[in-house]
Amino acid sequence: MNKIIEQTFSVPFRYQVCFTESVFGEGNPFLAQLLKAEKKPKAFFVIDSGVADAHPALVNAIKAYAKTYEDSFILCAEPLILPGGEISKNDETSFKKVVDATHIHGIDRHSYIIAIGGGAVLDMVGFAAAISHRGVRHIRIPTTVLSQNDSGMGVKNGINAYGKKNYLGTFAPPFAVINDSEFLKTLEDRDWRSGMSEAIKVALIKDEDFFCWMEKHVEQLSAREMEPMKTLIIRCAQMHLDHIAGKDPFESGSSRPLDFGHWAAHKMEHLSGYRIRHGEAVAIGIGLDTTYSYLKGMITHKELIRVVTLIKSLGFALYVPELNGEALLKGLGEFREHLGGELTITLLEKIGRGVEVHEMDNNLILKAIDQLKAFHQETLVEN
Template identity: 50%
Template sequence: MKTIQQHFTVAYSFPVIFTSDAFGAGSAALLRVLAGEGERPRVLTVIDSKVLRINPDLLEKLNRFAADHSAEVEILVPPLVMRGGEACKNEPGEVEKIHALVERHGLCRHSFILAIGGGAVLDAAGFAAATAHRGVRLVRMPTTTLSMNDAGVGVKNGVNAFGRKNFTGCFAPPFAVVNDFDFLRLLPARELRAGIAEAVKVALIRDRAFFDFLYASRALLAAFESEVMQRMIVRCAELHLEHIATSGDPFEFGSSRPLDFGHWSAHKLEELTQGEIRHGEAVAIGIALDSLYSFELGMIGELDLRRILATLEGIGFQLYHLALEWVDVEKSLRQFQEHLGGELSIPLLDGIGARSDRHDIDAALYRKCIKTLASRRNQTEKSDDRKKLQPDLPGDPGHLLP
C-alpha cells in the first residue's frame, strides 16, 4: 500500500468597504473592485425585488454607472430581479435562473455576479456564483443591517431544502463586499432592528467593550440613530471577519461554531414559524435563552444576565415567541449537531466577551429556561396592561428579571 499525503493551503483576501452612494459619480469604490485588474469584465447584477421596489431610482443609477464606466466594465442589462427574502432560498428555480444567465451571456470565471440585497438574496446568489463554472467572482452589496454586519462578510452561501435552513450550500469567500449605508434609509424598522441581534451576539462572545457600547447605546439603537448604527455595523462586521480569519477554522471543519451562539434555537424558531419571525429576531430570543442557560450553569453572573436582557429589550426585541413552546429541545440539538458534523457543541458564555463550548447539554434545564422566558413575557404583558390602566405607574424592570 502506498499513501501520498496531499497538502496545500489557499490564502484568501478580500476587501470589505463601507461607503455611501456607491453608484454615484463621485464614488470610485465599486469601480475599483470590478475593474481593478483591467480586464473589462462582464458583470451580471442580481437585485433583491424589494430593494428595487423601495428604491425605484436604483435601475437608473445602475444604468448611469454602466454607461459612465463602459470602457472599464461591461454591466449586463437588464439585471436579474430576484425574489427578496427567504422565498429566493426556498425556491430552487431562483438559483437556476442565475446559472442560465451565466451560460447565456457567456460569463467566465473572471466575470462578476454583483448581488444587491438582504442576506437571503446574497446567500442564494452567492451559491449560484460559487457553483457556476465552479466559481464566478462574487461581489456582495448588502442592503440590510444583518447582511452588512454579518451575512455579507462571511464565507458561506446556500439555500434551503427539505424544509431545513441552509441545507444546500458551500463555503466560498466573496471577491469583495461593498456596503452602501444609503440602503438602510428606507429599510423597514423591523429589518433595521433584527440585524442588531448579531452585534449583541458577537460582542457577547468576543468583545466586552463592544457589549458595553451596545448596552450604553441601546436607546439610540432603538431609535436607529445613524451614527451609532454605522459604528455598530462596522464593529460587528469587523469582529465577524476577525473571527473567520483567526479562529483557525474558517470553513468549519471542526464541530464548533462560535458565531452560532444563540442560533440553535433561532434556526428552529425560524423553521417553526415558517419565516414569520425574522432571523435576527429569532437570534435575539436564542441569545436570551443561551444566556439564561449560561447563567444557570454559573458561567455568567446575575448582573451580566440582567444587562444582556436589558440590552436586547432596550433595543426593542421581544424575548419570547409562542413557537418556543413547540421546540423539541433534544431533536433540535440533534439537528444542529447533524448540520455541523461531529459531536454536539453549543457555544455558551464564559463571562461577557468570552465563550466556552459545551458538549453535554441538559435538555430539561433548557426547558426550564424557556419557561423562564415565557413567565417574564407574561409579567411584561401584565405590567403593560397595568401601565395602560395607570399611565403614571413607575416602571419596575427589576421584578421582571429571573
Template identity: 55%
Template sequence: MNRTITQVVPTTFTYPVHFTEHLFGPGHSLLRDTLTGDRVAGDHAPRVLCVVDDGVLAAFPDLTSQIQNYFAAPSSPWLVAPPLTVPGGERCKSDPGLVERVHEAINAYGIDRHAYVVAVGGGAVLDMVGYAAATAHRGIRLVRVPTTVLSQNDSAVGVKNSVNAFGKKNWLGTFAPPHAVLNDRAFLTTLEDRDWLGGLSEALKVALLKDAAFFAWLEANAAALAARDRTAMDHAVYRCAELHLEHIAGSGDPFERGSSRPLDFGHWAAHKLESLSGYHLRHGEAVAVGIALDCTYAFLSGLLPEAEWRRALNVLKTLGL
C-alpha cells in the same frame, strides 16, 4: 507495497470589506475600481451580471437605472443585460427555480471566471445568488452589496453561501469567499424598524462572545440605536463586521470543519424558530430569542452570574428585541 503521496495545497483568500455611501452615484468609482483592480492596461472592461433584490427596488425605484448608468460606456457597456430582479427574503432561499434562473443567466450571457456577478440585496438574496455563483463554472467572482443591517454586519462579510432544502435552513451551500463586499449605509435608511433592529442581535452576539467593551458600548447606546441614530448604527455595523472577520480569519477553522462553532451562539434555537414560524420571525429576531435562551440556560446552570444575565436581557429589551 503501500505507497502514499501527501498533497498540500496552501491557499490564502483576500477580500476587502468597504464601507461607503451612494455606491452607484455617477461620481463614485469604488465599485468600478474593485472590478478592475487586477486588470492590466488595455484589457477590456469586465463583464458584469447584476442581480437585485426586489425589496430593495421597492424602496429605491430608480436603482435599476442608476446601476445601468453607472456601468454604461460609449463603446463597451459592462453590464451584459439589465439587472436581474429576484424576490427578497427567506422565500428566495426556498425556491430552487431561482438558483436555476441565475444559472441560466450566467450561461446565457457568457459569465465566466474572469467576469463578475454583483448581488445587491439582503442576506437571503446574497446567500442564494452566492450559491448560484459558486456552483457555476466551479466558482464565479462574486461582489456582495448588502442592503440590511444583518447582512452588512454579519452574513455578507463571511465565506458562506446557502439555500434551504428538505425543510432545513442552509442545507445546501458552499464555502466560497467573495471577491469583495461593499457596504452602502444609504441602503439602511429605508429599512422597517424590525429590520433596522433585528440585525443588531448579531452585534450583541459577537460582543458577548468577544468584546466586553463593545458590549458596554451597545448597552450605553441601545436607546440611540432603537431611535435610529445613524452615527451609532455606523459604529455598530463596522465593529460587528470587524469582529466577525477577525473570528473567521483567526479562529483556525474558517471553513467550520471542527465542532466548535462560537458564532452560532443563539442560533441553535434561531434556525428552528424561523422554520417553525413559517419565517414570520426574521433571522435577527430569532437570534435575539436564541441569545435570551442561551443566556438564561447559562444563568440557570450556574455558568453566568445573575447580574450579567440581566444586563444581556436588558439590552435586548431596550433594542425592542
C-alpha cells in the same frame, strides 16, 4: 502494494470589506475601480425585489453608472430582480435563474456576479456563483443591518433544502463586500432592529467593551441614528473578519462560536414559516442560551439581567409561541446532525467570553424557556 502520495498546500484569500455611500452615484468611482482589469470584465447584477421596490431608481442608476464607467466594465444584461427574504432560499426557481444567466450571458470566471440585497439573497446568489464554472467572482452589496454586520461578512453561501436551513451550500469567500449606508435609510423599523441581534451576539462572546458600548447607545440605536449604527456595523465586520482569519474559517471542525443563540433560532424560523425574521429569532436564541448559562451556574443573575434588558430595550421580543419545548429539542438534534454528529454549543462564562460545551440538559432547556417567557412579560430588575 499500498502507497500514499501526499502534498499539503495553502491557498491565500484576499477579502475586502468596503464602506461607502451612494455606491452607484456617478461621482463615486469606487465600484468601477474595484472591477477594472486589463481585460474589461462583464458584470451581472442580481437585486432583491424588496430593495428594488424601496429604491425604484436603482436599476436606472446601475445602467447610468455602467455607461459612465464603460471603460471599466461591461453591463452584460438587464439586472435580474428576484424575491427577497427566505423564499429566495426555499424556492429553487430563483437559484436556477442565476445559474441560467451565467450560461445565457456568457458569464465566466473573469466576470462578476454582483448581488444587492439582504442576507438570504446574498446566500443564494453566492451559492449560484460558487458552483457556476466552479467559481465565478462574486461581490456582495448588503442592504440590511443584518447583512452588513453579519451574514454578508462570512464565507458561507447556501440555500434551504429538506426543511433544513442552509442544507445545500459552499464555503467560498466573495471577491469583496461593499457596505453602502444609504440602503439602510429605507429599512422598516423591524429590519433596522433585526440586525442588531448579531451585534449583541459577537459582543457577548468576544468583546465586553462592545457590549457596554451598546448599552450606552441603546437609545440612539433604537432611534435610528446613523452614526452609531455605522460604528456598530464596522465593529461587527472587523470581528467577523478576525474570526474568518482564525484557525477554522471553513468550519472543518465542530466549533462554531458565531452560532451562539442560533441552534434555537433556526428551528423557530422554520416553525414560523419564516414569519419570524432571522435576527428576531437570534435575539430570542441569545436570550435562551444566556438564561441556560445562568441556570447552569456559569454567569451571575446581574449579567443575565443586563443581557435580557439590552435585548428588550432594543425592541425585541423574548418569547414567541414557536419557542416550543418539544419542537426545540428536536431542533437541537438536527443541529447536532448538521455539525457532523458531535454537538458543540457556545454558552457564556461571562459577558464578553463564550465557552463551548458538548451537551445540553433537556430539562434545563425547558426551564430556560419558562424563565424567558416570564422575562418577556415582566419588568426586569437587577439583584
